[in-house]
Amino acid sequence: MLLAGAGLSQFIPGDFGGGIGLAGFLAVAFPYIQKFILHAFDFNLTEYCTQFFADNTFLGKLFEGNFAVGTGVGVVSIGAAFGFIQRMWTHFWQWYIRYFSMTVKIPISDESYQDVLNWVRERQVKNAKHSTLETGTKQCPISGKYESVHELIPEVSNFKFWFRGRQFEIDQRVADSTDCMLVSTTGHGSNAIFKDMLVEVKKYKEVKNEGKTVIYNGNSGYWHCGNGGGKRKRPLESVILEDGVAEFFLEDIQDFKDSAKWYTEFGIPYRRGYLLHGPPGTGKTSFISALAGHFDLNVCILNLGQKNLTDESLNQMFIDAPENSMILLEDVDAAFGNRADDKSKDGVEKLLAGASADDGPEARNTLSFSGLLNAIDGVASAEGRILFMTTNYVEKLDSALIRPGRVDAKQYIGNATESQVERMFRRFNAACSDKDAERFVRAIFDRPERPDVSLAQLQGLFLRFKRKPADIFSGLSTLYE
Template structure:
């Protein structure tokens, strides 16, 4: 670092501080007066000063002012020293709360580095019941509170400063914060090591679990405690449906080079459509667990969601995540008063209130398409859309490159009914499952697995009682 750059930096510091500038100006004026006295009146500066010091009133006043000036000068020297030290003898890392690593580093610091910290922040996590049916106590997650903390990492002293923004944070539920790490020297590789260790710690802590994120303005925030992975086999779909989607997604995840070598954008879009309660969202949750992915859920009807924010959310998603946009048909058009027969795509010059993507949302259809398939769309993205009314979606959304695989998830078939019966009552013979499936198909043709599961939950331990209540399936719950 050259002396010229240091001098210019100090000069900038002085120029930006009016108090320092005034002090230096007074000193310069005093020197100028002394020089004039010496040149014009041929009297030494010492003799000139002695005349005033012999005056008791001036001497007392000068002493008081002199002491104050000396203290002020020492204060400014200390400030200049601190500025010089922090600028040229330390290095720092700033992590905003909008970045995923913010919580990683806080958790890692508390768990691995701080010894008996005195100032903490707490997040209470309530789990009502455990797998054994017993009520759990609340669990507390501690992290360093706002303020300054210190710890040692591989022999290096690290200062941690956590500050909260005083400005309004818009639509987010948590205030904007900044985490600043500072250490001696100019080697910034220590911060890369800290981030890698913090990332490894959090991923090991959440191993075997799925984290759910929701969008708060332009930031992703974890909604709750990571959920245990759901087995794919626990979601009973029609024969071949789950295998088709699973096989396609597995090829996408494991063959990134195939896309790169052929110049094809490395992203994949899926659409699951069908009646409510057929297992669309449950299947996506199970897929996320199977591939060890987190889930980013975004409500497209949010009033704060604009084209720019939507594109930002897609490009800044947490690591190893898939996107879930539920009820895509309802994002821009109200379902009230709309049937599957009166929805159509407006032609030029027509004014159709039921056109898809024409509602209260500030997110435009063109902005939505550009974000998922435009030049600036992110690579490696996995997007799942669900809808109950596929005919309400604009055909432009359904073309390959935006939605690469569409899969209908319909009402329960005989195959599904037999399989889910055996899953709930494995001690029953297969013939009983076949009889159940046959009776359900005769009783209610359009029945969902949600209805079947609700019936099983009422009779958890007695399959014979299920047969007595089959009549409830004829009542539409949709």
């Protein structure tokens, strides 16, 4: 497109350039434009335009005797042509994106959000130029030793990658006031390509966490597992409980997992709840971790006293718990005790004070007792869920919380018995004789006014003498320090 003469005056105001008109403005500005181009690009615009007008008879006659104006109009004409092309390309690209692009939005609350992010970071981003340092500890799969590691996590806030011969773009943003991730691609076809990608993400996650138990922590209404993946499964035999306790839970959980059809047939909500109670250090949480490893389940740990926890967010977290997971509420008595001892003003609910009044309403924990009960077994509560609760003081729990249907089995996990002490001694001293095992048991239980001994205390004793197990008898007094 070439704008010249009177045609150009239709598009530019007469007072353009402060009232001096187009010709005056170009006459003043052109020398500076020419010097800038010559200095920046080593390109002589005057010589180029001279030759341009010499080769074009029409333009040469039209602007004869006014070289600056002619040259300026030529530059403006070229710029207008490029501007027109740019606008046309923008419209074309918007039309192409509208009709030939596909996008999937993954909210941050969705379980796949972190999985997709980890997959892109580890499998698609190579030698990223922009990274974030993450320092943490990881367990060596062979030695079991925990070591400090430094990882450079690639930034993928706006990144392009290839999958099955097609280019994708991942964009982390806040859309409609919601944290989310947009994954988009262009081209023909259905959105089945996204389903194929999510299948690959799931396979990657399974391979990465093979032999591990993934620990999720509930925070701000979402489940987070971080970038470190899971921790090595804890062997069930490493937790020594009273005879028959482990066997009962193994049988009961397996029966629950195999009875989904039966629950549906009889119209019974498909969920199972357990309560482990007893003194501190007796192995309640360790046993739950070992059970999760045995059944290839993840563990979702939820602190009921955290800030910003509401009835709605708690119920949603129960529903959104990752698949193949058990939910763990530790020390549930610390959140809700017996309502007969501490009732709210209306005599129905007890509210948690998760923050001080000075923190403002947005920092308060407004979880109610009825909200907890509804999340566990309300009409909208999740199905296919295994729930574990632990407490050191079962007498503080309200009977409504631990009634049948919410807690299907209660188990006391107490201090060490003679059988547990003997089995633990044999585990840490595989070459010991029956005589030594009996001697160790009697040295603990025949002691006058013997205080109770927990499994955690015994484990600490064995760790102290792990290099010289024969000297453990000389250190028995440390159990009671």
